[in-house]
Each structure stands twice: as structure tokens, then as C-alpha cells.
Amino acid sequence: MDMIKSGLQKYRGRLREKAIARAKTRILLAGRTAADFSADDLEIVVQEEEGKIKGEIKEKGVLALLALLGLSWFG
Amino acid sequence: MFKNIFRLTALGFLWNRYRLMIVSTSVLFLYFWVVSALHSDFVEFTHLDNDTEHLGMSFLVKWLAFILGFALYITINSRDRKSRQAKTQGKSGTNIQHDQLYSDYPEQQSGDGEKDPFDVIRNKDKLRSAADFVVENNKAVKRKT
Numbered sequence: 001m002d003m004i005k006s007g008l009q010k011y012r013g014r015l016r017e018k019a020i021a022r023a024k025t026r027i028l029l030a031g032r033t034a035a036d037f038s039a040d041d042l043e044i045v046v047q048e049e050e051g052k053i054k055g056e057i058k059e060k061g062v063l064a065l066l067a068l069l070g071l072s073w074f075g
Numbered sequence: 076m077f078k079n080i081f082r083l084t085a086l087g088f089l090w091n092r093y094r095l096m097i098v099s100t101s102v103l104f105l106y107f108w109v110v111s112a113l114h115s116d117f118v119e120f121t122h123l124d125n126d127t128e129h130l131g132m133s134f135l136v137k138w139l140a141f142i143l144g145f146a147l148y149i150t151i152n153s154r155d156r157k158s159r160q161a162k163t164q165g166k167s168g169t170n171i172q173h174d175q176l177y178s179d180y181p182e183q184q185s186g187d188g189e190k191d192p193f194d195v196i197r198n199k200d201k202l203r204s205a206a207d208f209v210v211e212n213n214k215a216v217k218r219k220t
Contacts, residue, residue, distance in 0.1 A: 020193045034192045047202035
């Protein structure tokens with residue numbers, strides 16, 4: 001159980017960091033800084049980015065599964 | 076050709092990373108199989124010999140052997156995992172516990188000593204969306220009125 005818990009925490013931490021990095025880039029591209037936003041606004045931006053990353057991971061997972069099945073079917 | 080390279084790379088990665096787990100799991104299943112075979116042989120022998128005096132005890136011994144093997148398997152794997160964790164912590168040079176939430180990402184500070192505005196978000200368990208904020212505001216307004 002400990003292993004699963006720590007693995008999940010690590011995964012969530014990495015995901016959050018990635019979302020924060022993307023949010024920072026998005027803010028920079030908009031020509032503003034993080035200090036211009038309130039904590040709530042930043043939370044919304046990071047939440048959106050996290051959702052996008054989760055969606056991408058799911059998409060990639062399906063593609064990887066299809067690729068694996070394809071390899072075993074036609075290999 | 077690329078398919079084979081991909082397969083070999085994936086196999087190599089899996090083998091390097093999960094070698095102990097793969098070997099120990101195989102040994103565990105082999106052990107289960109040997110214990111079961113021995114027990115079924117013993118049961119057959121007792122039926123042939125018409126001596127069922129120790130039959131009940133044999134089942135007890137069989138299950139004890141299963142439990143013992145499984146406990147050993149868990150101990151070996153958890154010990155290996157702990158040693159690997161200690162190694163990674165030693166490499167990073169920190170004494171931070173893995174149980175702490177987001178332990179790999181301690182609070183960051185910007186160059187001029189100011190706190191990172193994302194620190195609060197970094198340590199939050201669940202983030203709220205714009206819709207969540209609207210719902211919360213509506214609830215707060217309703218409570219006031």
C-alpha cells in the first residue's frame with residue numbers, strides 16, 4: 001500500500017509541476033507576470049493546464065495500447 | 076528492424092528496472108507449484124495407503140508453506156524498494172521523507188528572494204476550476220441573503 005501511495009503522490013507532484021510550468025509559459029506569452037494574478041486566478045490557470053495534461057496522457061495511453069496491439073497482431 | 080529494436084529496448088528497460096521483481100515472482104510461482112505437487116503426492120499416497128491420520132495436518136503445513144513463501148517474497152521486494160529509495164535520496168542529497176506530499180518539490184523561491192506565487196497551488200490537494208469558483212461565490216451570496 002505504501003508503494004502505491006508514494007507512487008501516486010510522486011505522479012501527482014510531477015503532474016502539478018508540469019502544469020505550473022505550462023501555466024507560467026502561458027502567462028509569459030500573454031505578456032504578464034504571475035504576480036499580476038490573484039491566487040484564485042493562478043489556481044484556475046494551473047487547473048486548466050492540469051486537465052489538458054491529463055487528457056494528453058489518456059490520449060497517448062490509448063495510442064500506445066493500440067501500437068502494442070498492432071505490433072502483436074501484425075508482427 | 077525498428078520493431079525488433081523497439082522490442083529489445085523495451086525488454087532491456089523492463090529487465091533492468093524490475094529484475095528482482097520478475098525473478099522473485101517466478102521463483103514464488105515455482106515454489107507454489109512445488110509445494111502443491113508435493114502435497115498432492117502426499118494426499119495420493121495417503122489414499123493408496125488408507126492412512127488418513129496426517130491428512131489434515133498436511134493441509135495446514137501446505138498453507139503455512141504458502142504463507143511463509145509469500146511473506147518472504149514481500150520482505151525481499153520491500154527491502155529492495157527501500158534500498159533503492161535510500162539510494163535516490165542519497166543522490167539528491169536531501170533527507171526529505173517520501174511520505175510527505177509532493178516531497179520532491181520543496182517550496183521554490185525566485186532569484187530575488189520573493190516567494191513563488193505558485194507555492195500555494197503546489198501544495199494543494201485538489202485545484203478548483205473557474206466553474207467551481209462561480210458555484211462557491213453563488214453559494215456564498217445565497218448564504219448572505
